[in-house]
Structure formats: structure tokens, C-alpha cells
Amino acid sequence: MKKKVILWATLLVTLSMGLFFVVMYSIYSTFFPSPNLITLNIENKTEADLESLSITYTDIEDDIELPILRANESMSYEINLRETANEHFNEGSMQLLYEDSSETIVGYFGKGSGGEVKIFINSFDEDGNLNLFINSQVTF
Known part of the structure; x- marks a missing residue:
């Protein structure tokens, strides 16, 4: 018992x-958040499809081409820093590229960083530059 x-x-x-x-x-x-993983949540609030969006950052092997973002739609995209950075990467900034323009979406991050970046694409100016609102929550 x-x-x-x-x-x-x-x-x-x-x-x-x-x-x-x-x-x-x-x-x-x-x-x-998971270390070395940055999630981008991008919302296209314009009436146009965005076909040439890409991401770059310091010491990246190749720019990351994003899929077409349809008008008034959103997408989520994960960037694994271990897979996309080269061996020299320690710290840097991340930019969203569109045609001939560049906008910083993460001002500073480094090895082991992780988090979420919310990007709201509101409109275009007369030169084709994006009017963005960015909320970045990237931590070490």
C-alpha cells in the first residue's frame, strides 16, 4: 500500500x-524572441502592388528579395541572421530597399538579436519613395 x-x-x-x-x-x-531571428510584418496600404522590395543589412551575403506585396495586403517574413549574414557580421543596421530608395528599418542590431519589425507602407511621394511608418522591437 x-x-x-x-x-x-x-x-x-x-x-x-x-x-x-x-x-x-x-x-x-x-x-x-528567438535569438538571430527577426520577423518583418509588412502592410501595404497603397493601391499599388510592390514588386521590387528587398532587405539588406551590414555584412549580408546577398540582399533578401521579398515576394510581391499586393495592394492593401500584408505579409510576414522571417530573417534568420545565422543563415543570411557572413562570418564577419557582429553588428549593423537593416534597410528596406525599393527601386532606388532605401529606408532604415532597424537602426542597430547584432549577433544574437531577435524581435519583430512592423512596417506600414502608407503611400508614395512624387519621386517614387515610400512613405513608411516603422515600429521596431529588436532586442539583444
């Missing part, structure tokens, strides 16, 4: 600890 109580108590404690760690991991991953 005593062995059964000890066995059930051990099982209950083990399951409780497992559940605790699953819940804590879920909370942690929600509030602390």
Missing part, C-alpha cells in the same frame, strides 16, 4: 513539473 502511494506521488510530481516547464517555455518564447 505504501509503495503505491509513493509511486502515485512520484508520478504526480513528475507530471506537474513537466507541465510547469511546458507552460514556462511557452511564456518565455512569447515575451523573449
Whole structure:
């Protein structure tokens, strides 16, 4: 009888600890982004499709070409710094490129940085430059 109580108590404690760690991991991953992963959420509020958007940053191997962003639609794109940066990358800034213009979307980040950048493309000016609102939440 005593062995059964000890066995059930051990099982209950083990399951409780497992559940605790699953819940804590879920909370942690929600509030602390994955290192080396920057998520771009881009919303096109214009009436035009955007076909030549790309991303670049310091010491990147090749610019990252983004898919066509249709008028009044949005997209999410993840940039893994481990996969796209070269071996010399330590820190830098990130730019959104469109045709002949460039706009800084992350002013400073480095190895191990992670987070989210929200970009709202509101309009174009007479020279074809994008009118943007940027909310960057990138941390180390």
C-alpha cells in the first residue's frame, strides 16, 4: 500500500513539473524572441502592388528579395541572421530597399538579436519613395 502511494506521488510530481516547464517555455518564447531571428510584418496600404522590395543589412551575403506585396495586403517574413549574414557580421543596421530608395528599418542590431519589425507602407511621394511608418522591437 505504501509503495503505491509513493509511486502515485512520484508520478504526480513528475507530471506537474513537466507541465510547469511546458507552460514556462511557452511564456518565455512569447515575451523573449528567438535569438538571430527577426520577423518583418509588412502592410501595404497603397493601391499599388510592390514588386521590387528587398532587405539588406551590414555584412549580408546577398540582399533578401521579398515576394510581391499586393495592394492593401500584408505579409510576414522571417530573417534568420545565422543563415543570411557572413562570418564577419557582429553588428549593423537593416534597410528596406525599393527601386532606388532605401529606408532604415532597424537602426542597430547584432549577433544574437531577435524581435519583430512592423512596417506600414502608407503611400508614395512624387519621386517614387515610400512613405513608411516603422515600429521596431529588436532586442539583444
